Amino acid sequence: MTGTQASWNDQRIEQIIGVLLRVGVSLSAALVFAAGIAYLWQNHAVRVSYQQFHGEAAELTSVAGVVRGAASLDALALMQLGLLILIATPVARVLFAAFAFALEHDWLYVVVSLIVFAVLMATLTGWVV
Amino acid sequence: MTTLEFTIVVWLGSFLAGFLGALTGLGGGVVVVPMLVLLLGVDIRYAIGASLVSVIATSSGAAAAYVREGYSNIRIGMFLEIATTVGAAVGALIAAKVSGGAIGFVFGLVLLYSAFLSRHDPSKHFVNKPPDALATKLRMNSDFPGADGREAYNVYQVPGGFGLMFGAGMLSGLLGIGSGAVKVLAMDQVMKIPFKVSTTTSNFMIGVTAAASAGVYLSRGYIDPRLAMPVMLGVLAGSLVGAKVLVRANVRVLRYVFAIVIAVLGIEMLYNAVTGKL
Numbered sequence: 400m401t402g403t404q405a406s407w408n409d410q411r412i413e414q415i416i417g418v419l420l421r422v423g424v425s426l427s428a429a430l431v432f433a434a435g436i437a438y439l440w441q442n443h444a445v446r447v448s449y450q451q452f453h454g455e456a457a458e459l460t461s462v463a464g465v466v467r468g469a470a471s472l473d474a475l476a477l478m479q480l481g482l483l484i485l486i487a488t489p490v491a492r493v494l495f496a497a498f499a500f501a502l503e504h505d506w507l508y509v510v511v512s513l514i515v516f517a518v519l520m521a522t523l524t525g526w527v528v
Numbered sequence: 529m530t531t532l533e534f535t536i537v538v539w540l541g542s543f544l545a546g547f548l549g550a551l552t553g554l555g556g557g558v559v560v561v562p563m564l565v566l567l568l569g570v571d572i573r574y575a576i577g578a579s580l581v582s583v584i585a586t587s588s589g590a591a592a593a594y595v596r597e598g599y600s601n602i603r604i605g606m607f608l609e610i611a612t613t614v615g616a617a618v619g620a621l622i623a624a625k626v627s628g629g630a631i632g633f634v635f636g637l638v639l640l641y642s643a644f645l646s647r648h649d650p651s652k653h654f655v656n657k658p659p660d661a662l663a664t665k666l667r668m669n670s671d672f673p674g675a676d677g678r679e680a681y682n683v684y685q686v687p688g689g690f691g692l693m694f695g696a697g698m699l700s701g702l703l704g705i706g707s708g709a710v711k712v713l714a715m716d717q718v719m720k721i722p723f724k725v726s727t728t729t730s731n732f733m734i735g736v737t738a739a740a741s742a743g744v745y746l747s748r749g750y751i752d753p754r755l756a757m758p759v760m761l762g763v764l765a766g767s768l769v770g771a772k773v774l775v776r777a778n779v780r781v782l783r784y785v786f787a788i789v790i791a792v793l794g795i796e797m798l799y800n801a802v803t804g805k806l
Contacts, residue, residue, distance in 0.1 A: 410598055412602060413598075413600060413602055416591070416602075417591050417594070420588040420589075420591045420735070421588070421589070421591070423588060424585055424588045424589045424764070427585070428585070428760070428761060428764060431753075431757050431760060431761065432757075432761060434757075435535075435757040435758075435761075438753075438754070438757075439531060439532055439535060442531050443530060443531055443532035444530050444531070444532070445530065445531045446529070446530060446531075447529060447530070447531050447534050447754070448569075449564075449568075449569070449570040449571055449574045449752070449755060450569050450570070450571060451571060452571040452573045452574060452628070453749075454748065454749025454750075455749035455751070455752060459749070459751075459752075459753065460746055460747050460748070460749050461746070461747060462746075475753050475754070478753035478754075478756075478757050479751070479753045482581050482751060482753060482756055482760065483746075485581060485584050485585055485588070485760070486581070486584060486739050486742045486743075486746075487739075488584070488588045488735065489584060489587070489588060489735035489736040489738070489739040490736075490739055492588075492735070492736065493606070493609070493736060496602060496606060505667075507666070507667070508603060508606060508607075508667075511606050511607055511610065512606055514610050515606060515609045515610055515613055515736065518610070518613040518614055518617065518740055519613060519736070519739055519740055519743075521617070521743075522613075522617050522620070522740050522741070522742075522743030522744050523739070523742070523743035523746075524743070525743065525747045527617055527621070527743070527744060
């Protein structure tokens with residue numbers, strides 16, 4: 400591709416999306432791992448059981464709550480933040496695709512991408528519960 | 529078990545699940561959930577929450593490798609994601625309403641079906657029909673790198689594929705799996721998209737589909753970071769190693785063994801669901 404002006408074709412869009420996804424996953428895995436080590440350091444000897452379901456504490460069930468907890472450097476909230484970054488990678492991918500389709504003047508697929516994005520936002524903001 | 533022991537056991541199991549999932553093309557979710565539920569006694573809602581997160585990791589992690597090959601079709605994927613994301617949101621809402629036993633029952637059936645599917649080799653179809661009007665309007669017909677240059681292909685039966693994708697999304701949201709097998713079925717069998725294009729596009733779609741139910745799972749408290757941490761890291765590492773080995777390995781025998789394991793897990797899942805142990 401050297402020497403030529405890279406155009407906005409599908410192949411190039413997908414390559415950028417691939418890099419975007421990989422960066423997101425790496426960032427997420429690194430944060431979850433580091434926060435996980437910190438959590439285990441503090442709680443390694445605590446007995447655990449997941450046989451009864453009782454949901455999570457309110458701080459861990461919303462984007463705002465997780466960000467607040469992570470800001471106070473709580474290990475559990477930092478792990479959850481890493482997982483949220485992971486969940487955000489495909490969302491970013493859809494948004495980027497909408498943007499790239501707009502550069503191609505493919506308005507039909509701009510609309511398609513934005514519909515998918517709207518569905519994702521509806522569930523992630525807790526609007527659909 | 530202490531937290532440390534539990535974390536290590538779950539990581540090792542998840543690594544194995546991700547490894548086998550990548551080798552057989554079934555994905556890590558279908559193994560991780562029964563492992564957590566049947567072997568470690570984890571409540572199925574926590575299990576599907578952790579599995580769903582690992583599904584996103586595998587999908588996004590593998591995407592960079594897939595796009596380099598130039599098989600996946602972003603238009604087909606994006607259009608069908610309307611169906612899978614809405615289906616996933618509906619599936620996740622159903623999961624929140626029904627009992628753990630009901631989820632386990634459906635999961636058992638899906639395991640048995642996956643075992644049955646994984647015995648088959650990918651189909652090859654040569655279609656010599658004129659291009660489909662709707663697929664042409666949606667600009668889905670494309671080409672992919674073949675043995676001698678780029679090979680063109682046409683897409684058929686868009687409404688049928690779209691409907692099946694809604695079902696795939698629902699299963700994904702209900703069970704916390706990628707349901708890649710159903711997605712490939714919709715594209716490969718129904719829409720007559722070449723197998724390699726179907727599988728790579730499906731991989732792309734799995735992450736977006738799972739993200740749609742992740743929001744519901746999060747607000748319902750299904751995603752426990754202590755459990756999701758080793759599951760996500762284990763499945764991700766296992767699937768990356770699996771994808772490397774896949775290039776060299778002869779997976780026929782392995783697929784057969786894996787199909788039996790999946791079938792046994794499916795029967796045990798059904799048994800536990802029916803006897804009220806889930």
